[in-house]
Amino acid sequence: LLFxxxxxxxxxxxxxxxxxxxxxxxTSMDELSVTLDYLLSIPSEKCKARGFTVIVDGRxxxxxxxxxxVLMLQNVVPAEVSLVCVxxxxxxxDKKVTHFCFWKEKDRLGFEVILVSANKLTRYIxxxxxxxxxxxxxxxxxxxxxxKRLVFEKFTKESTSLLDELALINNGSDKGTQQExxxxxxxxxxxxxxxxxVLQTGHELLSELQQRRFNGSDGGVSWSPMDDExxxxxxxxxxxxxxxxxxxxxxxxxxxxxxxxxLEEIQQKVMxxxxxxxxxxxxxxxxxxxxxxxxxASQALQQKHEEIESQxxxxxxxxxxxxxxxxxLLNAGDxxxxxxxxxxxxQLSDVCYRQASQLEFRQNLLQAALEFHSVAQDLSQQLDxxxxxxxxxxxxADGASIQQTLKLLEEKLKSVxxxxxxxxxxxxxxxxxxxxxxxxxYGKDVTIENKENVDHIQGVMEDMQLRKQRCExxxxxxxxxxxxxxxxxxxxxxxxxxxxxxxxxxxxLLKTHIRxxxxxxxxxxxxEKHRKFVDVAQSTYDYGRQxxxxxxxxxxxxxxxxxxxxxxxxRLNRVWKQFTVTSEERVHRLETAVAFHATAEKILxxxxxxxxxxxxxxxxxxxxxxxxxxxDRLTVPVVYPDGSEQYFGSxxxxxxxxxxxxxxMKLVSxxxxxxxxxxxxxxxx
Numbered sequence: 001l002l003f004x005x006x007x008x009x010x011x012x013x014x015x016x017x018x019x020x021x022x023x024x025x026x027t028s029m030d031e032l033s034v035t036l037d038y039l040l041s042i043p044s045e046k047c048k049a050r051g052f053t054v055i056v057d058g059r060x061x062x063x064x065x066x067x068x069x070v071l072m073l074q075n076v077v078p079a080e081v082s083l084v085c086v087x088x089x090x091x092x093x094d095k096k097v098t099h100f101c102f103w104k105e106k107d108r109l110g111f112e113v114i115l116v117s118a119n120k121l122t123r124y125i126x127x128x129x130x131x132x133x134x135x136x137x138x139x140x141x142x143x144x145x146x147x148k149r150l151v152f153e154k155f156t157k158e159s160t161s162l163l164d165e166l167a168l169i170n171n172g173s174d175k176g177t178q179q180e181x182x183x184x185x186x187x188x189x190x191x192x193x194x195x196x197x198v199l200q201t202g203h204e205l206l207s208e209l210q211q212r213r214f215n216g217s218d219g220g221v222s223w224s225p226m227d228d229e230x231x232x233x234x235x236x237x238x239x240x241x242x243x244x245x246x247x248x249x250x251x252x253x254x255x256x257x258x259x260x261x262x263l264e265e266i267q268q269k270v271m272x273x274x275x276x277x278x279x280x281x282x283x284x285x286x287x288x289x290x291x292x293x294x295x296x297a298s299q300a301l302q303q304k305h306e307e308i309e310s311q312x313x314x315x316x317x318x319x320x321x322x323x324x325x326x327x328x329l330l331n332a333g334d335x336x337x338x339x340x341x342x343x344x345x346x347q348l349s350d351v352c353y354r355q356a357s358q359l360e361f362r363q364n365l366l367q368a369a370l371e372f373h374s375v376a377q378d379l380s381q382q383l384d385x386x387x388x389x390x391x392x393x394x395x396x397a398d399g400a401s402i403q404q405t406l407k408l409l410e411e412k413l414k415s416v417x418x419x420x421x422x423x424x425x426x427x428x429x430x431x432x433x434x435x436x437x438x439x440x441x442y443g444k445d446v447t448i449e450n451k452e453n454v455d456h457i458q459g460v461m462e463d464m465q466l467r468k469q470r471c472e473x474x475x476x477x478x479x480x481x482x483x484x485x486x487x488x489x490x491x492x493x494x495x496x497x498x499x500x501x502x503x504x505x506x507x508x509l510l511k512t513h514i515r516x517x518x519x520x521x522x523x524x525x526x527x528e529k530h531r532k533f534v535d536v537a538q539s540t541y542d543y544g545r546q547x548x549x550x551x552x553x554x555x556x557x558x559x560x561x562x563x564x565x566x567x568x569x570x571r572l573n574r575v576w577k578q579f580t581v582t583s584e585e586r587v588h589r590l591e592t593a594v595a596f597h598a599t600a601e602k603i604l605x606x607x608x609x610x611x612x613x614x615x616x617x618x619x620x621x622x623x624x625x626x627x628x629x630x631x632d633r634l635t636v637p638v639v640y641p642d643g644s645e646q647y648f649g650s651x652x653x654x655x656x657x658x659x660x661x662x663x664x665m666k667l668v669s670x671x672x673x674x675x676x677x678x679x680x681x682x683x684x685x
Contacts, residue, residue, distance in 0.1 A: 011053040011125050015082060016043055018054045019131075020069060022061035029072055036076050051082035053125065055134070059089040059118065070113055081111040085124060087134070088115050151205055152236070158198050159239045165191045166246035170253055195247045202240045209233045263329070263337060269322055270348045273315050277355045281315070284308045285358055291369035291430070291453050295377055298370040305366055309359055319352045365433050372426040376460050379419035383467045386412045390474045402489065406482045413475050420468050427461045481558060488554040491547045495568050498544030499575055505537045506579045510638075513586055514649035516630075516657050520597035527590040534583050541576045548572065578640050585638050586648070592630045593661075599623045600664050603671055620672045627665040634658050 011017055018039065020032075040048070054073060058066040066086055073081055116124070121134050130136020169191070210233070288305060292298035326345045330338065389409065434450050434457075513530065517523030548569050600623055634654050637645035648654065 010129050011083065013050060013053075013082065015051040015053055016047055017125065017129060018052050019057065020054065021057040021133075022065055022069065029068060032069065033072060033076055036073075040076075040080060048080050052080050054081055054084045055121070055125075056084060056086045057133070058086055074110060083124070084111055084113045085121060086113060086115050087118050087121060090117070148205070148208065151201070155198065155201050155205055155236070156239065158193050159202060159243055162191055162193055162195060162198050163239075163242055163246055166195070166243075166250045170246060170249040191250075195243065195250065199240065199243055199247065202236060202243065206233065206236050206240060209236065259329075259337070262325075263340070266322060266325055266329075267344060269318060270344050273318055273322065273348060274351045276315055277312075277351050281308075281312060281355055282358075284311075285362060288362065289450075289453075291365065291434075291456070292373065293456060295370060295373045298366060298373050302363075302366045302370065305359075305362055309363070312355065312359060316352060316356070319348060322348060361433075361436075365430075368426070368430045368433055372423070372430050372457065372460075375419065375423045375426050376464065379416065379423050379464055380467075382412065382416050382419055383464070383471055386416060386471050387467075387474070390471065390478055402482050402486050406479065406486075409475060409478065409482075413472065416468055416471065420464055423461060423464055427457050430457055484554050484558055488551055488558065491551045491554065492568065495544050495547035495551065495572070498540050498547065499568060499572050501540045502537060502544065502572065502575045502579060505533070505540065506575060506582060509533070509579065509582050509586060510646055510648055512649075514653045514657065516589060516593040516661070517597065518660065520594055520601055523590055523593045523597055527587070527594065530583070530586055530590060537576075537579055537583070541572065541579075544568075544572045574642070578646075581640055582638050582646070585633075589630065589633055589648075592626060592633065596623065596626045596630055596661065597664070599626065600668050603668055620668060623668055624665065627661055627668075630661055631658050634661075 018036075040052075056066055056069055070084055070086065073084060114124070118134050121130060122136070125134075125136075127136045129138055131138050131140050285308070288301065288308070290301065292301050323345065326341050326348075329341055330345075386409075389412065431454060434453055513526075513533070515526060517526050599619065603619060603623065634648075634657055637647045639645050
């Protein structure tokens with residue numbers, strides 16, 4: 001039965017040839033009947049109308065089996081069978097055959113039955129329509145035909161079932177409402193077999209059939225019209241066309257479903273992002289409204305805000321991904337989804353940008369608050385340093401250190417001014433940001449919270465202003481005190497300088513003011529210069545006295561005792577007394593010298609013709625007395641009130657001055673002698 005087949009050969013009436021090979025083994029008539037029914041269902045009605053020629057190969061079977069098969073043909077296919085050729089073996093069956101004559105039973109059987117040897121079969125069928133088993137030339141591979149038939153049957157079954165499933169899916173997607181379409185697609189969404197696999201099988205089968213049909217005789221396989229009829233190439237092509245059509249529709253349905261699913265997923269994710277940002281995200285920002293009251297508090301708020309930003313970043317990453325997916329769908333150009341996609345994109349962008357703006361605003365606000373508190377802390381430290389400097393009593397060593405301290409004080413005050421100005425700028429900027437907070441305000445009224453922040457900022461600025469004002473007042477007092485101290489030191493230094501100048505004048509008077517002049521005129525000039533010299537010393541002394549009086553007033557104002565004015569005044573008075581004594585001695589000597597030189601010059605210049613002059617001998621005695629007195633004063637030191645003594649010039653200087661006076665006294669003495677000689681000679685004459 002395995003080889004029961006239609007070989008593709010045809011009889012002289014163009015009817016199909018059906019070959020039934022029998023074997024020695026027991027043959028099941030039921031299976032044979034089923035096989036015949038299957039084989040007879042393959043040809044078209046047109047082929048069946050031309051009838052069948054059945055070759056029953058009984059060469060390897062028994063007569064009773066052959067007989068049973070022939071009789072069965074009467075029951076299975078009496079109308080389609082026109083001739084039955086029973087191929088007998090070379091050794092004919094026994095005589096039992098003669099008891100059943102097939103030709104007599106033609107009317108009852110409905111077809112003609114002949115017994116023929118294999119070599120005589122060509123009388124009824126052309127050799128080219130017979131296989132090699134019956135001496136013909138028709139090439140036929142039963143296993144090849146059977147394999148292809150199985151492939152065809154499998155393809156037909158799968159494709160038919162697949163077409164029904166695809167038609168159900170596709171027809172369900174064409175229903176009216178969206179919900180009905182989704183419900184239908186959900187129930188029958190996946191076919192039982194892979195459409196791609198079935199299509200590939202059909203294409204391979206069709207390719208094999210086409211190759212079999214168009215191969216020439218050189219390929220060793222000849223083509224007969226039975227190929228189209230038995231393997232149903234047109235049916236394969238029709239099934240493939242139907243499959244392609246339904247599969248294309250199915251792919252479109254899947255694409256629409258995938259797009260709808262993707263759209264729903266995007267919509268769901270968008271709503272998740274929107275709901276979180278407008279819900280927990282916004283709530284986090286609503287609870288964070290303060291700016292802190294110090295650097296540490298502001299830094300803690302910044303750290304908390306960074307944690308909030310970190311949570312938002314995860315959702316913003318989802319937003320970026322969703323935005324890319326929506327942009328890709330928009331670029332696909334499906335007009336029916338454009339409106340919905342754009343609405344989703346706009347909603348997502350609005351919420352994300354609004355939340356990002358709020359985060360950025362909050363971050364900027366906290367940064368501004370941190371900068372404000374940082375400037376406030378620096379300013380507070382500067383004020384503390386300035387206050388500490390002002391609270392320490394000033395005890396400088398000299399005026400230069402006071403000037404340096406005063407300069408440092410002014411620099412600190414200027415730095416405080418700049419710091420307060422910077423604090424005001426930072427505070428005003430922070431207040432402006434807080435006032436702008438009401439424009440969006442995290443979706444709630446923040447008047448109360450803002451008032452606390454505003455009060456804190458204004459309180460800090462006012463407190464710094466008051467502290468700065470107090471420091472300025474203290475700086476003014478300290479500046480006045482330090483300027484007075486500078487004046488005090490200056491007065492003390494100038495007073496000490498006056499003492500030094502007066503001492504230098506005294507020293508110059510003693511060491512350089514030693515000449516008494518060579519004549520009365522020169523001595524008068526020296527006397528006039530000395531008076532001017534004394535006026536300078538008097539001015540120096542008066543200047544020193546005024547400075548010392550000023551130091552007394554400044555010390556009383558500063559409520560302190562001067563460290564140097566206590567001995568400066570006695571020194572000044574002592575030097576001045578010494579200078580006065582010395583000056584008086586100098587004046588006395590110069591005046592004596594003037595009298596001496598004037599008298600001496602008068603005597604020396606008188607002529608002998610004036611006899612009245614010679615009678616005044618008392619003048620000679622007077623000038624000798626003045627000269628001796630002057631010489632005596634040159635050898636006497638100046639005695640100061642404290643008992644100390646000082647000489648004018650050096651001994652050699654004094655000796656030189658005394659020698660000049662002695663010479664002039666000799667001249668006067670000589671003049672006296674000259675005047676006396678005439679007086680002595682007169683009586684003798």
